[in-house]
Amino acid sequence: MGLHQTEDNLQQFTATITNHREVAHNLVWVGLRAPAAALREARAGQFVFVRCGDPASFDPYLRRPFSLAAFDVDGESAALLVRVSGRGSRWLTERVEGEQLDMIGPLGNGYRLDERSRHLLAIVGGERQPHLAPLLPLLKSAAARELSVTLLIEAEREAYLPPASLLPPEVEYQTFFREAGDSAIAHIKPLLGWADQVVAAGPDDFLAALKKVAGAVYPRPDIQASVERPMACAVGVCLGCAVENERVGYLRACREGPVFDLWKMVL
Amino acid sequence: MPRPTINLRVELAPDNEHGLSLRNPVLVASGTFGYGTEYGRLMDVHRLGAIICKGTTVEERDGNLPPRTVETAAGMLNSIGLQNRGIATLLKDYAPKWARWSTPVIVNIAAESLHDYAELAYQVDTTPGIAGIEVNISCPNIDNGSLPFASNPQSAAAATRAVVEATSLPVIVKLSPNVGDIAAIAAAVEEAGADAISLINTVLGMAVDITTRQPTLGAKLGGLSGPAIKPIALRMVWQVAQAVSIPIIGIGGIASPADAIEFLMAGATAVQVGSATFTNPRAALDVLDGLSAWLHAEGIEDVHEIIGAALPPQ
Numbered sequence A: 001m002g003l004h005q006t007e008d009n010l011q012q013f014t015a016t017i018t019n020h021r022e023v024a025h026n027l028v029w030v031g032l033r034a035p036a037a038a039l040r041e042a043r044a045g046q047f048v049f050v051r052c053g054d055p056a057s058f059d060p061y062l063r064r065p066f067s068l069a070a071f072d073v074d075g076e077s078a079a080l081l082v083r084v085s086g087r088g089s090r091w092l093t094e095r096v097e098g099e100q101l102d103m104i105g106p107l108g109n110g111y112r113l114d115e116r117s118r119h120l121l122a123i124v125g126g127e128r129q130p131h132l133a134p135l136l137p138l139l140k141s142a143a144a145r146e147l148s149v150t151l152l153i154e155a156e157r158e159a160y161l162p163p164a165s166l167l168p169p170e171v172e173y174q175t176f177f178r179e180a181g182d183s184a185i186a187h188i189k190p191l192l193g194w195a196d197q198v199v200a201a202g203p204d205d206f207l208a209a210l211k212k213v214a215g216a217v218y219p220r221p222d223i224q225a226s227v228e229r230p231m232a233c234a235v236g237v238c239l240g241c242a243v244e245n246e247r248v249g250y251l252r253a254c255r256e257g258p259v260f261d262l263w264k265m266v267l
Numbered sequence B: 001m002p003r004p005t006i007n008l009r010v011e012l013a014p015d016n017e018h019g020l021s022l023r024n025p026v027l028v029a030s031g032t033f034g035y036g037t038e039y040g041r042l043m044d045v046h047r048l049g050a051i052i053c054k055g056t057t058v059e060e061r062d063g064n065l066p067p068r069t070v071e072t073a074a075g076m077l078n079s080i081g082l083q084n085r086g087i088a089t090l091l092k093d094y095a096p097k098w099a100r101w102s103t104p105v106i107v108n109i110a111a112e113s114l115h116d117y118a119e120l121a122y123q124v125d126t127t128p129g130i131a132g133i134e135v136n137i138s139c140p141n142i143d144n145g146s147l148p149f150a151s152n153p154q155s156a157a158a159a160t161r162a163v164v165e166a167t168s169l170p171v172i173v174k175l176s177p178n179v180g181d182i183a184a185i186a187a188a189v190e191e192a193g194a195d196a197i198s199l200i201n202t203v204l205g206m207a208v209d210i211t212t213r214q215p216t217l218g219a220k221l222g223g224l225s226g227p228a229i230k231p232i233a234l235r236m237v238w239q240v241a242q243a244v245s246i247p248i249i250g251i252g253g254i255a256s257p258a259d260a261i262e263f264l265m266a267g268a269t270a271v272q273v274g275s276a277t278f279t280n281p282r283a284a285l286d287v288l289d290g291l292s293a294w295l296h297a298e299g300i301e302d303v304h305e306i307i308g309a310a311l312p313p314q
């Protein structure tokens, strides 16, 4: 299809929970120790597909996708940032230190940080908690490369907000609460001219609103956006995770995504 | 480890000129294993009895409006809508690879007219690297009221005949569970020249999103798969086994060795592992290894000894 695709380095592996803490209301940081070989080629925006239930049971039937919220390419540590929303995420956050998780990954195509970028704008939304996890490793490497980084993040209310301590201190963190009638997107226009590159994550209606506002700006900035779709297989065989691309029809969030060029997405 | 003396080899097309002899009776089901390449990093594809590729149509198809999958109790619904790139692309991109594999690949075909079934069968027949054809007859027959071919004995037989007449390859006809008298349909398909029968395809179902108050799936209706459908599939295999004498391949909710053994005892000569692979990529190999271990523990030397064990005495 002529689309960029990462080399397959996926594997099935066991990760051990090393720490576990609720960082905001219904938002849990799950620290992991994973085989170095599984993390060596991981990239920001990629995800793992986790068995969230008793391995001897087929209910729940499907694995759950979670972004790699942190990973060490030269080591064995990684983390998930889990929004508790249903039975699988609840099961996951009820595990304790030392317990083992069965996962497949790293999966999908991540964000690509342009060599020439100096100013990075990140914008994150969510139904309740913002979808910050896929962006965390990117913000970390951008800060390490001394880019100037601004993150606009929107949550229903302050209690749901991931704490600034999850971010590199260099990141300028601006927060917006829908409860207070505010939105992140209402504040992006002045920043779109400043940024060389824009990265986003959030539900489809959030990304659609972003596309609308940013589309009125000239020249249109490069925007890479991470989406969430129900996934049955996460390896590209079921064709369930369809995301519409205006030129080539349906693409798979698990293979060609979950990070897409926002301008080509039909939302 | 199981002793190599156990015979697992099965023949799925005894009356066909090429035959369809598999080194073991564990296959992977259409639509759950892509084109055989995707799971290569997670399991040893070359130990499978055979691979059945994603359903292919004559022309490329975009598939249905998302959402296309939803999890249900011990299962899932899907409404993919046969998204695929068409037979020509499939044969060009994959058949040369398959020709070098030791695991046979069976091409699953789907069509909405007899003409297209015949066209697909003809194209597959003339391409090396393909061991057989599985015919998905659960699609609507647009030339005749848009009821699925699988829904009655006449149209199921007509689709079977269209394929059998256009190919010398072994033909497996895949039955739908969304019918009244499955045994009558199986008998008609056998009569029309099928070498084997596979069953079941997914069970028609739906889910409602209580937030939007609308059907969850974009296509509204979807096909149920997974452990939730196993009892239905097993019942149908058992009924069909009493109505036909050609080999049967059991499908539906197989996730463990014991599930597969149940299907064999109900009269299946082989089984397909479907959506369980999504949860456990090694599911088919776990089924295979567990089956060998069980046969060994039972002192059984040939898998044929248990096939049909649960059928009533004739």
Ligand SMILES: Cc1cc2nc3c(=O)[nH]c(=O)nc-3n(C[C@H](O)[C@H](O)[C@H](O)COP(=O)(O)OP(=O)(O)OC[C@H]3O[C@@H](n4cnc5c(N)ncnc54)[C@H](O)[C@@H]3O)c2cc1C
Binding pocket: A047, A062, A063, A064, A065, A066, A067, A068, A069, A080, A081, A082, A083, A084, A085, A086, A087, A088, A089, A090, A133, A134, A227, A228, A229, A230, A231, A258, B070, B071
């Ligand atoms: C690529 C990708 C990355 C993700 N990264 C994260 C992350 O880092 N942190 C996080 O908290 N969540 C993430 N999600 C969402 C996460 O997968 C869902 O919150 C989770 O699957 C919900 O499962 P559940 O059993 O708790 O909820 P239930 O509502 O009980 O789940 C029922 C079914 O719907 C699916 N489902 C429900 N919500 C979603 C959703 N938003 N996206 C996809 N499938 C869903 C479930 O997987 C399951 O099959 C990501 C999703 C995708 C596709």
Ligand SMILES: Cc1cc2nc3c(=O)[nH]c(=O)nc-3n(C[C@H](O)[C@H](O)[C@H](O)COP(=O)(O)O)c2cc1C
Binding pocket: A232, A238, A239, A240, B029, B030, B031, B032, B054, B055, B056, B078, B080, B082, B108, B136, B174, B200, B201, B202, B224, B225, B226, B227, B229, B251, B252, B253, B254, B272, B273, B274, B275, B276
């Ligand atoms: C996502 C998905 C896609 C499928 N696509 C096809 C297909 O293209 N052709 C076909 O004959 N069956 C298709 N099936 C049906 C399966 O091959 C199988 O008959 C069914 O899933 C029941 O088996 P299971 O319970 O083991 O999954 C599909 C099933 C799923 C879950």
Ligand code: FES
Binding pocket: A230, A231, A232, A233, A234, A235, A236, A237, A238, A239, A240, A241, A252, A253, A254, A255
């Ligand atoms: S989840 Fe199966 S193709 Fe993406």
